[in-house]
Amino acid sequence: MRMDKFGxxxxxxxxxxxxxxxxxxxxxxxxxxAGLWNAIxxxxxxxxxxxxxxxxxxxIMLLVL
Numbered sequence: 001m002r003m004d005k006f007g008x009x010x011x012x013x014x015x016x017x018x019x020x021x022x023x024x025x026x027x028x029x030x031x032x033x034a035g036l037w038n039a040i041x042x043x044x045x046x047x048x049x050x051x052x053x054x055x056x057x058x059x060i061m062l063l064v065l
Contacts, residue, residue, distance in 0.1 A: 023031075026039035 022036075022039050026042065027035040
């Protein structure tokens, strides 16, 4: 299996950014199970909000056309 160096670089950078943002915004008290659960729940709600926003924008675009 061939490994793409750009894909590997993007993966490593993405993991670094994710870990840094988790530490900065959600796990200020330390890397505990409660902090991790809080981060996961907030990310799930944020993802659901983004999906809803995209669907509203698509609906408005379809109504206008």
